[in-house]
Amino acid sequence: MASARDLILANRLADAAGSIIRPMFRGDWSHERKADASPVTEVDKAVEAAMRAILESEAPDDGIIGEEYGPRNEGASRQWVLDPIDGTISFMAGRPIFGTLISLIQDGWPVLGIIDQPVARERWAGRIGQDTTFNDKPVRVRSCKSLSDATIASSGPQYFSDEDAGAFMSLAAQTSKIVVWGGDCYNYGLLAGGHLDIVCESGLKLHDYAALVPIVEGAGGLMADWQGNPLDADSAKAQGGRVLALGEPARLEDVLEAMG
Amino acid sequence: MASARDLILANRLADAAGSIIRPMFRGDWSHERKADASPVTEVDKAVEAAMRAILESEAPDDGIIGEEYGPRNEGASRQWVLDPIDGTISFMAGRPIFGTLISLIQDGWPVLGIIDQPVARERWAGRIGQDTTFNDKPVRVRSCKSLSDATIASSGPQYFSDEDAGAFMSLAAQTSKIVVWGGDCYNYGLLAGGHLDIVCESGLKLHDYAALVPIVEGAGGLMADWQGNPLDADSAKAQGGRVLALGEPARLEDVLEAMG
Numbered sequence: 049m050a051s052a053r054d055l056i057l058a059n060r061l062a063d064a065a066g067s068i069i070r071p072m073f074r075g076d077w078s079h080e081r082k083a084d085a086s087p088v089t090e091v092d093k094a095v096e097a098a099m100r101a102i103l104e105s106e107a108p109d110d111g112i113i114g115e116e117y118g119p120r121n122e123g124a125s126r127q128w129v130l131d132p133i134d135g136t137i138s139f140m141a142g143r144p145i146f147g148t149l150i151s152l153i154q155d156g157w158p159v160l161g162i163i164d165q166p167v168a169r170e171r172w173a174g175r176i177g178q179d180t181t182f183n184d185k186p187v188r189v190r191s192c193k194s195l196s197d198a199t200i201a202s203s204g205p206q207y208f209s210d211e212d213a214g215a216f217m218s219l220a221a222q223t224s225k226i227v228v229w230g231g232d233c234y235n236y237g238l239l240a241g242g243h244l245d246i247v248c249e250s251g252l253k254l255h256d257y258a259a260l261v262p263i264v265e266g267a268g269g270l271m272a273d274w275q276g277n278p279l280d281a282d283s284a285k286a287q288g289g290r291v292l293a294l295g296e297p298a299r300l301e302d303v304l305e306a307m308g
Numbered sequence: 309m310a311s312a313r314d315l316i317l318a319n320r321l322a323d324a325a326g327s328i329i330r331p332m333f334r335g336d337w338s339h340e341r342k343a344d345a346s347p348v349t350e351v352d353k354a355v356e357a358a359m360r361a362i363l364e365s366e367a368p369d370d371g372i373i374g375e376e377y378g379p380r381n382e383g384a385s386r387q388w389v390l391d392p393i394d395g396t397i398s399f400m401a402g403r404p405i406f407g408t409l410i411s412l413i414q415d416g417w418p419v420l421g422i423i424d425q426p427v428a429r430e431r432w433a434g435r436i437g438q439d440t441t442f443n444d445k446p447v448r449v450r451s452c453k454s455l456s457d458a459t460i461a462s463s464g465p466q467y468f469s470d471e472d473a474g475a476f477m478s479l480a481a482q483t484s485k486i487v488v489w490g491g492d493c494y495n496y497g498l499l500a501g502g503h504l505d506i507v508c509e510s511g512l513k514l515h516d517y518a519a520l521v522p523i524v525e526g527a528g529g530l531m532a533d534w535q536g537n538p539l540d541a542d543s544a545k546a547q548g549g550r551v552l553a554l555g556e557p558a559r560l561e562d563v564l565e566a567m568g
Contacts, residue, residue, distance in 0.1 A: 074503060087486055141459060141488045141495075142503035144428065145403055168404065168428065199401060204489040205465050226347055228401045229464040230490030235401075243334060243402035 050152050050160035050175045050262075057106055058150045058162050059173070061099045065132060065148040066166030068095050073167050074142040087136055092116055095132035095148065103128050110152075115255045127153045127281075131255040134163075135203075135232030144168045145234040151258035156281035161259030163237045172237040174262035180240050189269040189295035190242035195302045198245035201228035201235040212250040212290065215274070215307040219248060222306040236260040236293055240267035245295045246303065250274070252289035254281055260293065270297035276304050310412050310420035310435045310522075317366055318410045318422050319433070321359045325392060325408040326426030328355050333427050334402040347396055352376055355392035355408065363388055370412075375515045387413045387541075391515040394423075395463075395492035404428045405494040411518035416541035421519030423497045432497040434522035440500050449529040449555035450502035455562045458505035461488035461495040472510040472550065475534070475567040479508060482566040496520040496553055500527035505555045506563065510534070512549035514541055520553065530557035536564050 072091045079089040096116045103112055104120070111124035115131045128150070133139050135146030144167040152160040163172040172187070174180040180187055192198050200223045202208075208216055220227055228235065228244065233256070238244045240263050261271045261279055273283050274290035283289070294300060332351045339349040356376045363372055364380070371384035375391045388410070393399050395406030404427040412420040423432040432442050439446040452458050460483045462468075468476055480487055488495065488504065493516070498504045500523050521531045521539055533543050534550035543549070554560060 074501065085485065137459075137486055137488055140486065140503075141461065142498045142501065143405055143488070143491065143494070145405060199397075201401065204487060206485075206487055225345065225466075226397055226400065227464060227466055228397055228403070228490065230488065231403065234403070238402045241334065241402065243400075 049154065049177070054152055054160055055173065055175055058152065058160055061102055061130075061150050062148055062162050062164040062171060064098045064102060065095045066164060068098055069133070069148070069166045073139070073144070079140065087140060088116060089133070089136060089140065091139070092132045092136060096130055099130050099132065099150070113254060115253070125155050129153055129255050129258040131259070134256060135234065138230065138232065145231050147233040147237070149233055149255065149259040151262075153258055153281055158258045158261040158279070161262040163233050163259060163263060165234065170237070172240055172263050174240075174264070174266035176262055176266070178266055180263050180266035182237070182241055187241045187267050189240060189267050190245070192245045192296035192299055195222050195299060195306060196224060198223040198299070199226045199228065200246040200248060201231060201238075201244050202247065202249050203230060203232050203235070207249060207251045209250070212288075216248055218308055219246075219303060219306045233260060236264055239269060239293050239295050240264050242295065245299075247291075247293040250288055250290040252284060252291045254284050256289070257284070257291050264293050268295075270294045270300060272300065274304075274307060276300055309414065309437070314412055314420055315433065315435055318412065318420055321362055321390075321410050322408055322422050322424040322431060324358045324362060325355045326424060328358055329393065329408070329426045333399070333404070339400065347400065348376060349393070349396060349400065351399070352392045352396060356390055359390050359392065359410070373514060375513070385415050389413055389515050389518040391519070394516060395494065398490065398492065405491050407493040407497070409493055409515065409519040411522075413518055413541055418518045418521040418539070421522040423493050423519060423523060425494060430497070432500055432523050434500075434524070434526035436522055436526070438526055440523050440526035442497070442501055447501045447527050449500060449527050450505070452505045452556035452559055455482050455559060455566060456484060458483040458559070459486045459488065460506040460508060461491060461504050462507065462509050463490060463492050463495070467509060467511050469510070472548075476508055478568050479506075479563060479566045493520060496524055499529060499553050499555050500524050502555065505559075507551075507553040510548055510550040512544060512551050514544050516549070517544070517551050524553050528555075530554045530560060532560065534564070534567060536560055
C-alpha cells in the first residue's frame, strides 16, 4: 500500500517537474525522435532526471521505471513509474492539456497516482483506499445510466491499429457520439472529475496508465483492459496497452459488448 | 476596414462572453442537440445573447450573423460574426481549449477577429493591416522550410467526409507526422503564435473561420480554402467549409499538391 509519506514524496516530484516545465511552455527547446518515431523534447528528459534524483536520495531502495531512462532496482517490490510529460505533442504545440504522471506500484499493482498539469496548476492525486483529489479537494465521477448518454474520449486515431480502431468506432457509435479527441492523461483526470464518461485507448505503456488507475478508481470509476480485467504492470504487454476508463462501473458490460 | 473603435467593441464583447463562461466551466448546465446533431449548451446561447445585446445598443446599423440565433440586418455591409463557444465539446468536457469567436466582416471579407479563451485568460486579436496580438503583445508565426518538418492539427476525424479524410491523410503523411487532434479555434491561435505549422479542416461554417483569418494573416500566416483561394463569407457554401491555415505561406503549393 501507499502511505501518506509516499504521497508527500509524489507531490514533491510533481512540484519539481512543474518548476521545470512551466518556464519552457511555448518556449525554445530541442526535440528528437525515439525508436517508435514519437517525439521527445529536452524538457521531458530534464524533468525525468530531476524526479529520479529526488527518488534516488529519498527512496534509495525503491525501483524506478521511467519513460526516458532505463530501470533502476528492477527487483524491488515498490517501483516508481514516471512519465515526465504525457502528451508531449500537446506540450510541443503549446496546449495546456498534457501532464506529468507519477505512480507507485507495489508488486505490480498501481497503488498511488498523480496527474499534474503544471501550466494550469491542476493536480489530480489518487491513493488506493482514499478519495481522489483535484487540487486537494475530493472529486467524484458522474453517473451514466445508458451508453447512449456517454461522452467518449481518445487521444488520436493514429494510436489505434486497424483492428483496435474498428472496436473503438463500434463503441463510439453506441455512445452520445460526442467524441473528444486529443488529451492523453488529461482526459482521465476529467473523467475522475465527472466531466467525461469513457476513455478508450490502445498502445499505452505502463508509464502511460499506472498513475491513472488509483485516480480513476479513487473517484468511483473503473479501469480495465479491453477484456474487463484489472490493469497491472503486465497489462501493456499482455493486452497491447488496451485501456478503458469508465466513470460509471455499471456500464462495463455494455462497453465490452459494444466493442465486439 | 476595421477601426480601432471596432476592436474596442470586439474586446468588450469578448469580456462579456468570458464573464458568463468562466463560472460555468466544469459547472452545471443543460444541453440539447441541433439539427446537425452537434450539441449546444445553455451557456452558448446566453453568451451569444449577451454579445448581441451589446451590438444592438452600440452598433445598431451593423448586421449580426450568430451561430445560435438568426441574422439581423442582413443587407448591411458590415456584419458581426459570432460563435459564442467554438469547441462546445471541449467546453462540455472541461478542457480549456475552446474559444469565443468574434469577427467583423466588411462586404463579405473578414477584417477583424478575436479568439478568446476565458478560463486561461488568453486572447488573440487580429485586424487587417495590423500585427496580431496575444494578450496585447504582438505574435508571429514560425517558419517551416519543408513540409516534412510541419506539425499539423485538426479538430477530429469525424468532421471529415470520406473524401476529405483521404486528402487530410495524404497531407498528414507528408508532414512530420506529429498530428495534434482536437482544439477547434485554439489551434489557429497556436499557429499564429508559432507553435503549430498547419491546420486542415473541413465542414467549417462562416462563424467558425471568419475570426481566424485576420488573426492568422496578421501574424504572417495564410488562410485559404483547399484550392488555395482566400476565404470570404461564401467559402463555407462554395467550398464545403474546407479550410487551411499555414504558418509559412511559402508551403501552400506543397500542401495543395500533397492533398492531391
